[in-house]
Amino acid sequence: xxxxxxxxxxxxxxxxxxxxxxxxxxxxxxxxxxxxxxxxxxxxxxxxxxxxxxxxxxxxxxxxxxxxxxxxxxxxxxxxxxxxxxxxxxxxxxxxxxxxxxxxxxxxxxxxxxxxxxxxxxxxxxxxxxxxxxxxxxxxxxxxxxxxxxxxxxx
Amino acid sequence: xxxxxxxxxxxxxxxxxxxxxxxxxxxxxxxxxxxxxxxxxxxxxxxxxxxxxxxxxxxxxxxxxxxxxxxxxxxxxxxxxxxxxxxxxxxxxxxxxxxxxxxxxxxxxxxxxxxxxxx
Numbered sequence: 001x002x003x004x005x006x007x008x009x010x011x012x013x014x015x016x017x018x019x020x021x022x023x024x025x026x027x028x029x030x031x032x033x034x035x036x037x038x039x040x041x042x043x044x045x046x047x048x049x050x051x052x053x054x055x056x057x058x059x060x061x062x063x064x065x066x067x068x069x070x071x072x073x074x075x076x077x078x079x080x081x082x083x084x085x086x087x088x089x090x091x092x093x094x095x096x097x098x099x100x101x102x103x104x105x106x107x108x109x110x111x112x113x114x115x116x117x118x119x120x121x122x123x124x125x126x127x128x129x130x131x132x133x134x135x136x137x138x139x140x141x142x143x144x145x146x147x148x149x150x151x152x153x154x155x
Numbered sequence: 156x157x158x159x160x161x162x163x164x165x166x167x168x169x170x171x172x173x174x175x176x177x178x179x180x181x182x183x184x185x186x187x188x189x190x191x192x193x194x195x196x197x198x199x200x201x202x203x204x205x206x207x208x209x210x211x212x213x214x215x216x217x218x219x220x221x222x223x224x225x226x227x228x229x230x231x232x233x234x235x236x237x238x239x240x241x242x243x244x245x246x247x248x249x250x251x252x253x254x255x256x257x258x259x260x261x262x263x264x265x266x267x268x269x270x271x272x273x274x
Contacts (some may be wrong), residue, residue: 010256018270026270036269037262062263094248114266121177121252 009119016112020075020105023112027103029076045069045080070100078103178243179224182207183216191225192240199235 011069034053038060041053047069055063067080074100081098099120106113120138179185188203204214218238221227226245227238 009260010252012256012259012263014267015229016270022270026266032269036265113265116263118255118259129212132236 007119009121012114014114014116015108016114018112019110019111020107023105023114024075024078027105028072038106039065040062041065045072045078049074051080067101075105077105080129176224176226176248179220179226180248182217182220184214185221187219188214188221189245190239192227192238195240195242197230197237197239199237201235203238 018026026036028045029043030051033045034041034056036048037151038055038057039053040056041051043051045051045067050066050068052064052066054061065082067082070079070081071077079100079102081100083098084118099118102117102119104115104117106115173182184207187207191206192198200215200218202261203218204211206226207214209217213238218229220225220239221270222229224244228241229236236256
């Protein structure tokens with residue numbers, strides 16, 4: 001069994017066959033981000049500022065996404081904090097602790113190595129953790145299906 | 156697929172347990188206690204206090220928090236209380252993080268397609 005200290009963070013590595021500049025634009029241009037992530041953001045990403053948007057994935061359009069941009073170091077690091085699965089549109093999540101999402105870019109020849117980390121789960125208040133779990137358990141497998149159908153339609 | 160079904164079935168039990176587990180682990184001392192017990196061998200409060208700079212009383216308090224979250228089980232053996240790790244809650248939060256992890260896999264697969272194909 002792994003040490004539980006690793007349990008508070010998720011780390012992903014992916015190699016993208018596209019140059020740094022292309023990946024950077026896909027991550028930080030809010031319209032491009034919206035296309036692959038499935039969210040209709042209201043404005044550009046600006047460090048220190050909040051950006052909001054409605055999820056555009058069919059069946060989940062009622063869900064609002066809210067991120068606070070932390071760092072934008074061109075072609076190197078893009079990070080934001082958010083409230084994962086803030087699914088109740090009537091509830092104000094802005095005062096609650098959030099997780100930190102970091103996208104780190106590194107050139108590898110003509111490709112880009114992207115590392116994504118999400119950390120800080122253990123700081124979430126109890127009630128939100130319950131909700132996050134419920135979202136995962138009941139909603140996510142359906143959501144994945146919707147995403148796959150959506151992508152298939154577009155391509 | 157079978158894993159997904161299994162977690163859906165287990166949901167109500169998980170929901171009750173999930174709350175205190177992350178909270179209990181959100182502390183460095185308690186994490187280090189769990190790390191010490193991770194090999195599955197029971198240890199006494201004295202043994203667990205030896206490796207820390209804290210008092211026996213403070214360690215006991217942290218062990219009680221872990222116990223109420225279901226992460227350890229204490230049993231009296233003679234004059235000593237032995238603490239043993241309960242692996243299940245750790246496995247459950249790991250399952251949860253696995254699910255979040257899978258969401259990122261899906262998102263990143265879409266990003267890959269986006270930058271590689273749609274150019």
